[in-house]
Amino acid sequence: MGKKSVIPFGPQHPVLPEPIHLDLVVEDERIVEAIPNIGFIHRGLEGLAPDRDFQKYLYVVERTCGICSFGHGLGYVESIEGIMNVEVPERAKYLRVVWAEMARMTSHLMWLGFTADAFGFESLFYEAWRIREKVLDLMEMTTGGRLIYSVLKVGGVLKDITPDMQKKILDDLNEIEKETREMTRTFLDDYSVKTRLVGVGVLTKQQAHDVGACGPMARASGIVCDMRMRGYEAYADLGFEPVVSQDGDSYARCEVRINEIFASIELVRRAFERMPKEGDLAVTVKGNPDGEYFARIEQPRGEAIFYSEGHGKPALDRFRLRTPTFANLQALCETLKGAEYADVPILILTIDPCISCTER
Amino acid sequence: MGKVKKSPWLLHYDGSSCNGCDIEVLATLTPVYDAERFGVVNTGDPLQADILMITGGINQQNAPVVKQLYDQMPRPKVVVAVGTCACSGGVFRECYNMLGGADSTIPIDIYVPGCAARPESIMDGIMKAVELFQKRSDEHDRYEKEHKGEAGPVDPNINTARDKVRMKEMKGAADV
Numbered sequence A: 001m002g003k004k005s006v007i008p009f010g011p012q013h014p015v016l017p018e019p020i021h022l023d024l025v026v027e028d029e030r031i032v033e034a035i036p037n038i039g040f041i042h043r044g045l046e047g048l049a050p051d052r053d054f055q056k057y058l059y060v061v062e063r064t065c066g067i068c069s070f071g072h073g074l075g076y077v078e079s080i081e082g083i084m085n086v087e088v089p090e091r092a093k094y095l096r097v098v099w100a101e102m103a104r105m106t107s108h109l110m111w112l113g114f115t116a117d118a119f120g121f122e123s124l125f126y127e128a129w130r131i132r133e134k135v136l137d138l139m140e141m142t143t144g145g146r147l148i149y150s151v152l153k154v155g156g157v158l159k160d161i162t163p164d165m166q167k168k169i170l171d172d173l174n175e176i177e178k179e180t181r182e183m184t185r186t187f188l189d190d191y192s193v194k195t196r197l198v199g200v201g202v203l204t205k206q207q208a209h210d211v212g213a214c215g216p217m218a219r220a221s222g223i224v225c226d227m228r229m230r231g232y233e234a235y236a237d238l239g240f241e242p243v244v245s246q247d248g249d250s251y252a253r254c255e256v257r258i259n260e261i262f263a264s265i266e267l268v269r270r271a272f273e274r275m276p277k278e279g280d281l282a283v284t285v286k287g288n289p290d291g292e293y294f295a296r297i298e299q300p301r302g303e304a305i306f307y308s309e310g311h312g313k314p315a316l317d318r319f320r321l322r323t324p325t326f327a328n329l330q331a332l333c334e335t336l337k338g339a340e341y342a343d344v345p346i347l348i349l350t351i352d353p354c355i356s357c358t359e360r
Numbered sequence B: 001m002g003k004v005k006k007s008p009w010l011l012h013y014d015g016s017s018c019n020g021c022d023i024e025v026l027a028t029l030t031p032v033y034d035a036e037r038f039g040v041v042n043t044g045d046p047l048q049a050d051i052l053m054i055t056g057g058i059n060q061q062n063a064p065v066v067k068q069l070y071d072q073m074p075r076p077k078v079v080v081a082v083g084t085c086a087c088s089g090g091v092f093r094e095c096y097n098m099l100g101g102a103d104s105t106i107p108i109d110i111y112v113p114g115c116a117a118r119p120e121s122i123m124d125g126i127m128k129a130v131e132l133f134q135k136r137s138d139e140h141d142r143y144e145k146e147h148k149g150e151a152g153p154v155d156p157n158i159n160t161a162r163d164k165v166r167m168k169e170m171k172g173a174a175d176v
């Protein structure tokens, strides 16, 4: 038995783009316990809800996180539409799905890059980010922004995707799919990559269930939970099937996210096929929200819950957001127990941490 | 960009941004935009960094960390604030936990606006920072040559006379 010592990890660390602090209790090279300490980017944006107009507060909610900004906006407008019983036009529903899925692709490609960087494969990192830029170009073409899109509004969407744009998106998606397939061969079959991922940080199905993991983290452990199965927006018409893997190790989590990229590409294609050719983009919303509503959305990192409560005033009384990374932090502490110190960066990255959502 | 003789190293830290600007800073360093062709390289170690890129405003808990990172960087150093949040506080300016823009805690040399700041403008900021770094390091070298072994004319913790004034102004915020 070696001596126990505490190694601080973060808040500023080369593998982390965002600050999170972990106290790692190590014995020789093994982690005995991990104690997370969050709050380095807590801004308190939920506190802004009572002094902003509910339409304008959308732009604050979108800035919860720059990676899944579309998803946050979507959850918020769904919660307001739920309170006010707004029926969104069919076409807007499909457009929302298209943007949500493309945002998921950028997020997963970004994550693949970070993971490659964490196990020291820099050219793979750059390759993933090169492909990601292509998706970002499509986003920019359709919405006008690379990361913060601001195309949503309560009652619909603000912009349309014209037939020309659709054609370009479909063409580019073919190319993106081809390149992603080539790149992921390295992720899934390369010997040296496998040595860093297979069997590292196993989270069993029971454990995942007990700590309440969500999103790809839970799906990689064999739990079928995906909010898109709820069929919000147009997902019900698109024949959505969740991507699940059984092993629960870092390799399985990698696999799930890679397959989700392809699933997203497929969903975008189907959405364009089944989208009504024309129609309104938004309905006019009158009055102020009076009531409360929970909206549940599948973000790239898992299930996010949006709670809005209003009492007939222009501003909401309360807005609350529960993010997937907060649930997955528990799973992270579970996988870190008994891990090698050298695997810590990879394990932290496999939950796909998004600290700025978590701390808001 | 004038004559640049040195290759400064970049350090990136997230004050309390929404992640948008962080990702754009990284995207600027990847091959599509490739800021590395201007001679900079990304590092994770403040002790070896020359240019600090800070994204997002500063909140209560992060202020001491940012201050410490700034102090750990060797002189001469340049600080770039990336994004509207870092410049002024942005949409989060009125949040209860925010101290304000990045200049509430450390002196900033270059402000890059945008929400999220576009890679092109970040690149512009990096080029300006490289230039400024060259100027400062020339000054530093000249001073060393002229005064061998003597104590410096300014407080060792600060960059220029302007910083000195600003550090005095923001003393309250920095000593959290």
Ligand code: SF4
Binding pocket: A063, A066, A148, B016, B017, B018, B019, B020, B021, B022, B055, B056, B082, B083, B084, B085, B086, B090, B091, B114, B115, B116, B117
């Ligand atoms: S400027 Fe905009 S994108 Fe950048 S950190 Fe602030 S809110 Fe996020």
